[in-house]
Amino acid sequence: MDKADARPIYLDACATTPLRPGVQQRMVAVQNQAWGNPSSLHCFGIAAAEALERTRVEIASLLGAEANEVLITSGATESIHLGLRGLASSLPPGRIVISAVEHPAVTAAAQALTPLGWQVCMAPVDAQGTIQLDRFAELLQPPTRLVSVIWGQSEVGTLQPIQTIGALCRQHGIPLHTDATQVISQALPDWSTLPVDLLTASAHKCGGPRGVGLLLVRGAWKQQLTALLTGGGQESNLRSGTESAVLLAGMAEALSQIQRCGVDALSNSGNGIRRLRDALELQLGQRFGVATIGQPDQRLPHHLALLLRDRSGQPLSGRRMVRVLDREGLAVSSGSACSSGRDTDSSVLTAMGLPREMRRSSLRLSLGFWNSDDQIESIVERFERALLTCSEA
Ligand SMILES: Cc1ncc(COP(=O)(O)O)c(C=O)c1O
Structure with missing residues (x-):
């Protein structure tokens, strides 16, 4: 990785965002x-x-x-x-x-x-x-x-x-x-x-x-x-x-x-963020077989909720993946850590009927105006390295 590539990428818009320009x-x-x-x-x-x-x-x-x-x-x-x-x-x-x-x-x-x-x-x-x-x-x-x-x-x-x-x-x-x-x-x-x-x-x-x-x-x-x-x-x-x-x-x-921004991002018409999210979802799904939660047209357009598993299909810990991804320079959050980073079971995933071991494997990526197409390749590479580390553990 050259120096520019090593800069952390923020994918946690649902937690908080930087200030918009101006x-x-x-x-x-x-x-x-x-x-x-x-x-x-x-x-x-x-x-x-x-x-x-x-x-x-x-x-x-x-x-x-x-x-x-x-x-x-x-x-x-x-x-x-x-x-x-x-x-x-x-x-x-x-x-x-x-x-x-x-x-x-x-x-x-x-x-x-x-x-x-x-x-x-x-x-x-x-x-x-x-x-x-x-x-x-x-x-x-x-x-x-x-x-x-x-x-x-x-x-x-x-x-x-x-x-x-x-x-x-x-x-x-x-x-x-x-x-x-x-x-x-x-x-x-x-x-x-x-x-x-x-x-x-x-x-x-x-x-x-x-x-x-x-x-x-x-x-x-x-x-x-x-x-x-x-x-x-x-x-x-x-x-x-x-x-x-x-x-x-x-x-x-x-x-x-x-x-x-003008576009009704909640309708099905594509806007920048939705397109970026979809591109990321496609790559992560195709290359690493991670499953997405929710239906494409009934989700927030900047939001990607994943269930992680290794090659043999075993669920991987979302919390561990957050820490490993952080070392790779990707800031995301684990689906179940909605309050102060505590390791609480997710009441949301429980209500959706997901079994406990799958609930622990959720990961949230959420994008914002600071993200762009040219980050996708780097995000996918970092994700791949982190997934390998977590699968080997
Ligand atoms: C859906 C939802 N409601 C409420 C809150 C609480 O927001 P605030 O930090 O502004 O109190 C959050 C923050 O994560 C949220 O995502």
Whole structure:
């Protein structure tokens, strides 16, 4: 390998992303011009408040929402807790239905409702991780009062049929929250037509900064939200704490670039990332026989979830492969290590019915704007060397 070839390649977009070009510059400009506290009454505060509100309007318009439907938070975890716990605490206790393939933040927020008298029910998924719609529809009977479904699954990439899920919830008058954290990095949804009542997003998955996210919430449900963080009364009294016009500007810049990409990456029309992912999938499958999880047209376009095995078909450890690949200069993650790199069994793969030894063999590759065609050859070579090392062990 020459020196250029040895540079590490980042294939872990679902964990976090570097800043998109121009994001840092925009944040620096806002920090310089509008660094005041948006609640202060002097000119420094007014400049910050104006910057914040202009950016809120910009983000709202990018997403087809009204500015007063955008609540700024610290990221997806907080948005999920505000959306679910904040709404449930003003509803009479009942049942909350979540899918069996949620991010742990949703499962934890739902579990936090049980001391208030709520029951948590998980809607089952099929072998591809797609929610079983007939079972889901049955679960919308009383006492269900709240639903949360992840739109684009972070571990296996499955896209849920959110339009159908939303329509079913609407028929029953049940508010639906969706965790769109991974979807928004690929294409901006049109909130004005989406049959969803609360939506979570996070900037650092989209080429924006860490520490800022949003909760979109429709007016009728916003009136029923209860704050989790109380104090200064910011964000319509729903999320106290000094707002960061700087971080929000970074998020707006990242979202506007995603919109400018123009192509609806969630449809079947190919865009750059999908093409790159498909090329990689083809090579890894053909040359090393690794299996892909999920169906091609129902997955996040930048996501590749693999099951590793050696030549005799025996599953290989995904966690070991992550470490060996890191030494080869490929940054990926093992499917089961969704929280702090801990070796926990994957509840997502369990829900999809994969046996335990296969669950341990999963590997996630997720691509971003920094990846390009000319990296494919090197990725495949590094993968081959790592696979050999892991097979020999
Ligand atoms: C689907 C999904 N939801 C929520 C989160 C939590 O995001 P944040 O780090 O912004 O709290 C993540 C992060 O991995 C995610 O992938």
